[in-house]
Amino acid sequence: MGGLLVIGDAVTDVVAVHRTPVATGTDTPADIVVRPGGSGANTACWAAHLGADARLLTRVGYDTGAWHVAELRGAGVRPHAQVDPGHPTAVVIAMVDASGERSMLTNRGAGGRIGPSDWDDRLLDGVRRLHVSGYTLFAGPGLDLFRTAVRAAERRGLGVSVDPASTGPLAAFGVDRFLRETAAASLVVPNRDEALLLTGERDPEAAAAALSARYGTAAVKLGAGGALLARDGRVVARAPAVAARAVDSTGAGDAFAAGFLAALLSGHPAESALVAGCAAGARAVTRLGGRPVPAGGMPAPRTPESDEPLCSP
Numbered sequence: 001m002g003g004l005l006v007i008g009d010a011v012t013d014v015v016a017v018h019r020t021p022v023a024t025g026t027d028t029p030a031d032i033v034v035r036p037g038g039s040g041a042n043t044a045c046w047a048a049h050l051g052a053d054a055r056l057l058t059r060v061g062y063d064t065g066a067w068h069v070a071e072l073r074g075a076g077v078r079p080h081a082q083v084d085p086g087h088p089t090a091v092v093i094a095m096v097d098a099s100g101e102r103s104m105l106t107n108r109g110a111g112g113r114i115g116p117s118d119w120d121d122r123l124l125d126g127v128r129r130l131h132v133s134g135y136t137l138f139a140g141p142g143l144d145l146f147r148t149a150v151r152a153a154e155r156r157g158l159g160v161s162v163d164p165a166s167t168g169p170l171a172a173f174g175v176d177r178f179l180r181e182t183a184a185a186s187l188v189v190p191n192r193d194e195a196l197l198l199t200g201e202r203d204p205e206a207a208a209a210a211l212s213a214r215y216g217t218a219a220v221k222l223g224a225g226g227a228l229l230a231r232d233g234r235v236v237a238r239a240p241a242v243a244a245r246a247v248d249s250t251g252a253g254d255a256f257a258a259g260f261l262a263a264l265l266s267g268h269p270a271e272s273a274l275v276a277g278c279a280a281g282a283r284a285v286t287r288l289g290g291r292p293v294p295a296g297g298m299p300a301p302r303t304p305e306s307d308e309p310l311c312s313p
Contacts, residue, residue: 003052003055004044004047004055004127004261005127005131006054006055006057006133007056007058007114007130007132007133008043008044008135009039009040009041009058009090010037010040010041010072010089010090010111011037011041011089011091011111012034012036012037012064012089012090013035013038013091013092013290014032014033014092015033015034015035015096016030016093016094018095018096018097019098022095036067037251037289037291038090039251039254040056040132040133042254043131043254043261044072044075044258045075045292046284046292047077047258048075049292049293050258050262050280051262051266052258052261052265054078055077055079055080055123057114057123058079058080058081058111059081059082059084059114060081060082060083061084061089061110062086063089064088065083065084066083069081071291080123087110088109089110089111090107090109090112091106091107091109092106092107093105102250108139111135114136114141114142115140115141116141116145118145121152124152128159129158129159130158131163132146132149132150132160133165134164134165134170135166135169137181138169143181146181150184159186160185160187161185161187161261162187162188162189163188163257164178164189164190165194166194170198171197175197175198178198185215186215186217188217189219189257191221191222191253192220192221192222192225195208195220198211208228208235209230209233209235210233212230212234213232213233217230217270218230219260219270219273219274219277221253221256221281223241224241225241226238226239226240226278227239227277229270236270237270237271242281243282244283250284250289250290251289251290252285253281254284254290255281255283255284255290256280256281257277258277258280259273259279259280260273260276
């Protein structure tokens, strides 16, 4: 099959599910759990869960670094994690209301400081594809790391894919700049909103086609609408969403990317890989948090559920 090297964040997710509005200046009852997360780490864990030889290059903090490394190993991932002695691991506080809507407070911590000093060309030994979370590019050292890693992958003739990550930081980074910096990638895996932002199109099919004309291949996640596959400037396949009882959409897009990439590495054509991506994304929404199995046996808070077809957000 060949290995998958993911570069991206490992994050401590603090998930608080509250059924009444947050009361300012006093207490609001909530079910609260702590989970390991992070877009890059989630993708690596789902890829390993689906049978891929998954590795993760990340940077963790002095506070919870050992826990994150243990969780990654327990999920079947080969972690390459530098421990930052001066900064904590990235933390996201996710507040989930009675409708399932999430509001998040984020501190990238050590993850925002990953850089070229974390790189070694030997990380690519046994690897067939390099996959990078867009969050990596949004800080100066991470952008330098991305450039270094891509050059090393190109020298070995490896496939490079990128997930744009999130519209907010993507817009702040600059669309033209992102497209320029990621030009060497042969595959882009955005969600609908990211695809529209990157192309200026209003229709996701047109956006997918435009992105594939630039990158070669685009797999666009449409949530309840399934997913689109475009190649060399035209849409070549559509995959329907898979019906699932939705608990938490966290990590569904990461699971889609993992399912898609793991299928490609197994030798499946991209059209079949698209279906595999939707199946993985649907599985992800049926549990709390972004990983394929609950972490550390901790109980999950009850969340609002709905029956609807879901692929990934």
